[in-house]
Amino acid sequence: MSEVRALNDQAKTLIEFDRLCKIFPARGDDEPVEALKDVSFDIKDGEFITVLGPSGCGKTTLLRILAGLEQFDSGDVRVDGQSVTGPGPDRAMVFQSFALMPWAKIIDNVAFGLELRGVPKAEREDRAMRLIELVGLKGFERRLPGALSGGMQQRVGLARALAVDPRILLMDEPFGALDEQTRRLLQEELLAIWEASRKTVIFITHSMEEAVLLGDRIVLMSPRPGRIVDVVDVPLARPRSTTIDTIEGSPEFAAITADLWHRLREMQLFRPSTAEAVEADAARVAS
Amino acid sequence: MSVAAATRSRGVHPPGLGPFTLGGRLGPGFLGLVIGAVLWEMLARVWDQPFFPPFSAVLMRLFELVGSGLIIGNLINSLFNLFIGFTLSAVLGVTIGVLMGAYTKVEMALDVYVYAMLTAPSLVFAPVFFAIFGANDPRPSVIGVIVLYTIFIVIVNTVAGIRNVNRPLIEMGRSYLASDRQLFFKIILPAATPLIFAGLRLGMGRAVKGMINGEMFIAIVGLGAVVTSAGKRFDAEGVLAVLLLIIVVALICVKIVQIIDVRLTSWLPATSKKRRRA
Numbered sequence: 349m350s351e352v353r354a355l356n357d358q359a360k361t362l363i364e365f366d367r368l369c370k371i372f373p374a375r376g377d378d379e380p381v382e383a384l385k386d387v388s389f390d391i392k393d394g395e396f397i398t399v400l401g402p403s404g405c406g407k408t409t410l411l412r413i414l415a416g417l418e419q420f421d422s423g424d425v426r427v428d429g430q431s432v433t434g435p436g437p438d439r440a441m442v443f444q445s446f447a448l449m450p451w452a453k454i455i456d457n458v459a460f461g462l463e464l465r466g467v468p469k470a471e472r473e474d475r476a477m478r479l480i481e482l483v484g485l486k487g488f489e490r491r492l493p494g495a496l497s498g499g500m501q502q503r504v505g506l507a508r509a510l511a512v513d514p515r516i517l518l519m520d521e522p523f524g525a526l527d528e529q530t531r532r533l534l535q536e537e538l539l540a541i542w543e544a545s546r547k548t549v550i551f552i553t554h555s556m557e558e559a560v561l562l563g564d565r566i567v568l569m570s571p572r573p574g575r576i577v578d579v580v581d582v583p584l585a586r587p588r589s590t591t592i593d594t595i596e597g598s599p600e601f602a603a604i605t606a607d608l609w610h611r612l613r614e615m616q617l618f619r620p621s622t623a624e625a626v627e628a629d630a631a632r633v634a635s
Numbered sequence: 636m637s638v639a640a641a642t643r644s645r646g647v648h649p650p651g652l653g654p655f656t657l658g659g660r661l662g663p664g665f666l667g668l669v670i671g672a673v674l675w676e677m678l679a680r681v682w683d684q685p686f687f688p689p690f691s692a693v694l695m696r697l698f699e700l701v702g703s704g705l706i707i708g709n710l711i712n713s714l715f716n717l718f719i720g721f722t723l724s725a726v727l728g729v730t731i732g733v734l735m736g737a738y739t740k741v742e743m744a745l746d747v748y749v750y751a752m753l754t755a756p757s758l759v760f761a762p763v764f765f766a767i768f769g770a771n772d773p774r775p776s777v778i779g780v781i782v783l784y785t786i787f788i789v790i791v792n793t794v795a796g797i798r799n800v801n802r803p804l805i806e807m808g809r810s811y812l813a814s815d816r817q818l819f820f821k822i823i824l825p826a827a828t829p830l831i832f833a834g835l836r837l838g839m840g841r842a843v844k845g846m847i848n849g850e851m852f853i854a855i856v857g858l859g860a861v862v863t864s865a866g867k868r869f870d871a872e873g874v875l876a877v878l879l880l881i882i883v884v885a886l887i888c889v890k891i892v893q894i895i896d897v898r899l900t901s902w903l904p905a906t907s908k909k910r911r912r913a
Contacts, residue, residue, distance in 0.1 A: 415810050435810045447807035451825050451902040461811040464821075492902050512811065 362548055363391040363414065363516065368423035370409055370574075382573030383409045387423070389567060389576055393515075396542060396549045398563030400556065400608065402616050406574020407552045408520055414550065415441050415518050427516065437465070440514035444521040446501045448493040448508075454480065455489040457504055461512035472511075479507040482541065499530035506538070510545075519551040523558070532592075535561060539589035556608040560584070560601060561592065568608065570615045577611070580604070686871045696872035697879060705861060706880065713846055713857035716774060717888070720781025721842045725835055728786040732793020732831070737819070742794065749790050757783035757845060761852045773856050777849040784845025785838040792834025796827030829903055832896035839892045843885040858884075 370384040383406040391397050399407045412418040414425055416435040425432040427439070440461065448457050455476050456463075462472035480489050483503040485496075493501055502522055509517055523531040539562065542549060553559050559566045566580040582604065584595055595601050672690050679689035688696075700706045735742040735749075760783055764776035800823050808822045850859020858877055865873030 417806055417810055435812055437812060439810075441807070441810045443803055443807060445803045447801075447803040449804065449822065449825070451828075451900070460821075464808075464811055464813050464817055494902065494904050508811075 359392040359394055361390045362393040362395075362428060363550075364424075364426040365389045365410070365414075366424040366426065368410075368413065368420055368425060370406070370413065370418070370420045384413075384420070385573035385575045387574070387576055389579065391548060391550065394546045394548055396551065396562060396564045397567060398551045398553055398559040398565075399567045399569060400553055400559040400612070401569030401574075402571055402612060403554065404574075405569040405571040407569050409574065410569075411441075411518050411520050411550060411552050414516075415439055417441075437512065438515045439518055440509035440512050440516070441518040441520065442502070442505045442509050442522045444524050446493070446498075446505045446525075448501055448504055450493050453490050453492060454485065454496070454504055457493065458489075458507045458511050460508060465512070476507070476511055479511050480504075482510070483507045483537065497530070498526050499534060502526065502534065503537075506534075506541075510541070515548060517547050517549045517551075519549060521552050521554065524554070531558075536589050536592055538562065539587070539592075543587045543589055556605045556612070557596070559608070560604050561588065561595065566608070568611065577615075580608070686869075688872045688875065693872050693875045693879060696870075697876035700861075700873065700876055706858075706877075709857050709861050710880070710884070713850065713859070714884070716777045716781060716850075716857065717842055717846045720778045720846065721785060721839060721888075723778070724782050724785035724789055724838060724842065727782075728789030728834070728838070729793050729831060731786075732790040732834075733797055733824075735790065736794045736797025736827075737823075749787050752783070753787040753791060758848050758852060761849055765853060773853045776853055777846065777856065780849030780852075781842050781845040784848075785842040788841060789831075789834045789838045792837070793827070793831050796830030796834075797823060799830065800826040829896075829900045832892070832900065836889055836892050836896065839889045840885060843881065843888060847881055 365387050368384055368387040369382075372381040372383055374380040387406075387410065399410065401407050409418060413420050414427075414432060416432050416439070427436070449460070452460070455473060458479055459467075459472040459476035462475060467475075477489060480486060483506055485500060485503055485507070488496065488500065493504065496504070502525075505522065523534050526534065535558065549562075551559075551562055553562075560582055563582050566582060567576055568578045568580060569575065570577045584598075584600060585591075588595055675690040679687050679692075697706075731745070735745055757780060761776065761780050764779040765773075768775040768779070804822055804826060805818065808818045813821065846857070847859045847862070850857035851863050853859070858881055862874055862877045862881075865877065
């Protein structure tokens with residue numbers, strides 16, 4: 349473990365969020381929403397970062413901005429020193445809703461990114477086949493997505509992202525729509541794949557266990573306005589893919605998840621705005 | 636894995652009971668037709684009206700008409716008009732619909748016309764066409780009427796198809812570096828295909844209507860002319876015989892569109908396909 353950490357400490361910074369702000373303008377009667385406020389954070393090359401927070405904390409917005417799918421209002425996001433202005437070949441996204449093309453065979457879905465980049469058919473199918481094998485879907489390459497279960501569809505989503513060989517994997521609650529057992533399997537496999545490839549991963553989740561199990565560091569976010577409240581180091585040894593059960597039984601794991609839950613709970617029960625409203629109300633009653 | 640079972644169960648009908656399973660899928664539909672014909676026959680015989688001939692008499696008249704050669708030539712003439720009119724409507728309709736779906740400004744400019752024309756009784760334009768194209772060759776007028784009947788429903792459905800493309804799919808395309816052109820041809824168009832074909836299916840039904848109405852108005856060509864002349868002779872059997880033929884033609888034409896549709900959109904889950912048919 350210490351070796352891995354030392355390696356990470358040496359690794360250079362790959363992604364920088366620099367006082368990032370994002371406001372969703374008012375719509376109809378709704379107030380404008382401060383989705384992100386002064387978010388500053390650096391991610392090193394090869395790190396596995398999990399982003400945890402209650403719904404509405406802007407974690408998905410943060411990822412979408414990094415993916416180049418969303419504009420921001422001020423601050424900056426840099427990948428390898430370059431400001432993000434749109435999607436790029438160095439980043440690939442895995443979507444919560446899978447986002448597979450229902451009319452295209454699994455192999456064509458996996459090869460889609462390569463197809464868009466003009467990779468010749470034989471070459472991209474060859475590469476797609478290798479990744480289909482890697483995610484355990486050999487034999488299903490000629491099927492349509494509709495014939496696959498949710499877990500298998502997300503394996504396709506993962507294979508599609510890996511197929512373009514990005515430096516950075518962006519994962520937006522990728523296992524959020526899956527049942528508990530499927531999710532466990534996919535967590536293990538994602539860890540194994542990451543341990544072998546050492547890509548930089550930013551993984552959004554609302555599950556504390558998932559955040560701890562997968563991440564080197566956990567970015568804890570809080571809503572209204574969306575901001576980073578803490579970055580928690582996960583002191584669990586790697587590789588973890590083969591020892592998930594032991595990890596989950598360990599007192600360390602229990603302590604971190606309990607602490608995270610404590611803080612998440614507080615965030616949702618006592619948002620500053622709620623507290624202020626209660627105070628203001630009390631003041632009005634008193635006067 | 637349960638996936639195999641799930642795929643196998645797709646498209647397989649649950650085991651039915653009794654006579655309805657005899658002809659497989661065709662069973663209930665065919666039985667419905669037989670019952671309809673028998674009811675028609677009995678009702679017409681009991682309620683003895685000169686303008687409500689029994690089914691058998693209409694069928695006989697149809698064979699007579701076909702035998703006299705009156706039907707075949709006119710049918711071919713009508714189908715030719717239908718083919719040209721429908722093809723024009725499909726090509727123009729999908730093109731205009733795509734432009735409206737893709738560009739808000741185009742939609743804002745054309746929206747009011749499309750919806751106005753969708754609800755307008757298109758036949759009122761027949762005399763206009765007649766005046767423009769002249770009485771010598773009625774074909775352009777008939778085709779014009781067919782297009783007016785057909786094109787707007789195709790446009791409206793195409794716009795809806797383009798607009799309703801799943802947002803995450805478009806974002807997926809963007810994040811994997813699709814150009815606008817790739818986004819359109821590889822994601823938006825395939826995703827819009829089911830709704831476009833729903834429009835074409837509805838359009839085909841309306842095209843047959845337009846064909847007959849146009850021909851009846853102009854009254855010198857096609858099946859419409861045959862109906863009109865039978866009507867003027869108070870030949871109820873003749874009118875109903877041609878009507879029967881027209882219905883069959885319409886059903887076949889719609890079926891052809893449906894077959895192409897099913898081939899192109901076989902990826903749709905079976906359940907949503909059933910819903911679309913309903």
